[in-house]
Amino acid sequence: MVCLGGCTERPTDEQLTxxxxxxxxxxxxxxxxxxxNNQQREWNLIIQGQTATGKTQTLNWSQLxxxxxxxxxxxxxxxxxxxxxxxxxxxxxxxxxxKKFGSQKxxxxxxxxxxxxxxxxxxxxxxxxxxxxxxxxxxxxxIPSDQGGPIYLIFPYTQHPEIRQKxxxxxxxxxxxxxxxxxxxxxVSIGNRELNLADLDQLPQVNLTQNVGYRVWWPSGQVQLxxxxxxxxxxxxxxxxxxxxxxxxxGKPAVYRRNAEPIELVxxxxxxxxxxxxxxWGDEKQRIxxxxxGPVTLAFGDDCPSRTKNQRWxxxxxxxxxxx
Numbered sequence: 001m002v003c004l005g006g007c008t009e010r011p012t013d014e015q016l017t018x019x020x021x022x023x024x025x026x027x028x029x030x031x032x033x034x035x036x037n038n039q040q041r042e043w044n045l046i047i048q049g050q051t052a053t054g055k056t057q058t059l060n061w062s063q064l065x066x067x068x069x070x071x072x073x074x075x076x077x078x079x080x081x082x083x084x085x086x087x088x089x090x091x092x093x094x095x096x097x098x099k100k101f102g103s104q105k106x107x108x109x110x111x112x113x114x115x116x117x118x119x120x121x122x123x124x125x126x127x128x129x130x131x132x133x134x135x136x137x138x139x140x141x142x143i144p145s146d147q148g149g150p151i152y153l154i155f156p157y158t159q160h161p162e163i164r165q166k167x168x169x170x171x172x173x174x175x176x177x178x179x180x181x182x183x184x185x186x187x188v189s190i191g192n193r194e195l196n197l198a199d200l201d202q203l204p205q206v207n208l209t210q211n212v213g214y215r216v217w218w219p220s221g222q223v224q225l226x227x228x229x230x231x232x233x234x235x236x237x238x239x240x241x242x243x244x245x246x247x248x249x250x251g252k253p254a255v256y257r258r259n260a261e262p263i264e265l266v267x268x269x270x271x272x273x274x275x276x277x278x279x280x281w282g283d284e285k286q287r288i289x290x291x292x293x294g295p296v297t298l299a300f301g302d303d304c305p306s307r308t309k310n311q312r313w314x315x316x317x318x319x320x321x322x323x324x
Contacts, residue, residue: 050183155172186296190322191239210225
């Protein structure tokens with residue numbers, strides 16, 4: 001879902017219901033192609049960001065099963081049919097991931113990114129204090145996709161009801177694929193080129209003031225975005241726009257990386273309107289944190305045609321792929 005009118009700080013129950021349904025429908029193609037067991041064997045959890053080594057670590061399903069030694073008895077924040085029923089969740093204690101992969105001393109939060117581009121951010125102090133887990137089983141059975149599986153972020157509502165005041169039901173993340181310590185350095189790949197923030201800052205800077213189309217965790221109303229035009233980024237990478245038909249934009253979440261429904265921008269629009277890679281936001285031009293889908297996001301100016309503006313505003317942008 002694209003919130004063209006701007007999103008509130010926290011999604012409403014109605015928004016969450018729509019997004020969960022939307023995400024479930026998108027995952028249906030996976031469910032119909034493979035059995036639940038096959039999905040799990042192919043499901044990875046990727047650890048990134050400002051870890052002790054700064055390197056990406058990928059945990060496969062077998063490794064995740066080995067780490068899933070934590071048990072938590074709690075109600076399910078998304079069980080609207082029987083909200084008081086207590087389930088036994090088995091999974092990976094997030095504090096164990098913090099200890100295993102470490103983090104740089106100034107990191108204060110961790111962001112969990114989902115298959116459908118939803119993300120939630122939790123303070124490290126709370127992850128160390130409370131038994132928050134990435135669940136892989138519910139009452140001894142694999143968690144179905146329509147209930148948040150294969151990996152479902154769980155909060156101890158029954159053991160620690162006070163945590164509900166900090167992290168409401170909207171924070172129970174379905175289909176978790178990435179765990180990001182802090183916020184990663186800004187990097188965008190184009191073919192064999194990789195541009196960092198210093199490279200992007202050399203380009204002409206663009207300011208947009210408008211309602212944003214990111215799904216969650218952005219202010220509602222008019223927001224300032226600061227970044228560079230997509231056409232200038234492509235030119236810096238040596239791409240001749242006269243020789244390509246379009247560009248596919250890929251973000252970190254798996255929904256952005258599917259070949260079946262790519263975020264594809266035609267060259268005509270790239271040349272004529274403000275399609276921007278945003279690296280900063282707000283009056284003070286602060287960098288976009290992982291909590292808001294940063295460090296690089298895709299935005300569309302009001303001068304873009306509706307066929308472009310109505311496409312998904314991509315968070316966690318990582319790659320641009322020119323199409324001939």
